[in-house]
Amino acid sequence: MLNELEKKLHSEIPLTKYMQLKVKExxxxxxITKAPLNPNINDKSTAFAGSLSTLVTISAWSICYLKLKEMGFDNCMIAVIKSDTAYRAPVTxxxxxxxxxPTVEQLNLLKRKLEEKKSGSIKIESKIVQDDKLCVEYKGVYVVKI
Structure with missing residues (x-):
């Protein structure tokens, strides 16, 4: 399923292919998602903030996508409607x-909303850590419609 997701991202969101994003585990x-530093580097030889933002946003979207598929919901529209990204330290x-x-409770609530109202939302968190140091912290709200 992870290989299928990675192919979907690369074909439907070309930026992820250029970033060389990999869905690992x-x-x-x-x-766990990864991208090499080199194609995502900035003029300071650190990771470009746009790449960091894209990685955390797409990764959160991806877990939503995977969990919806596990629940039997295919072809859902998933979109981030609110997010907060904090850049705590450079990524080198x-x-x-x-x-x-997401917790079982969060997923069950989303499932119930989708079954009853055909739409719902869920909060998802991502982070980028380097050498045990929190570098990027992300919280997003994703809306789902079936």
Whole structure:
């Protein structure tokens, strides 16, 4: 499923292909996505803020997409409607994003809203950590319509 997601991102959101974004792992706690520093570098030899923002935003969208597929919802419209990104420290190595898997309660509430109203929203958090230091912190609200 992760390879399918990566292909979908690269074909439907070309920026992710140029960033060389890779969907690496999904476990019970996190979705891990990565992108190499070199194609995402700025004039200070650190990761470009636009790439960092894209990675955390797309990663959160991706966990929403994967969980909706697990719940049996295909072809949903998913869009970020509100987000907050804090840049805490520069990223000087490859970008590694950890996106928190929503709780069972959050997912059940979203499922119920989709079944009853055909739309709902969910909050998703991502972060980029380098050498045990929080570099980027992201919180987004994603709306889903079926």
């Amino acid at each position: 999904l476990n019970e706690n996190f979705l 190595k490859d970008l590694i994003c950890e996106t928190k898997v």
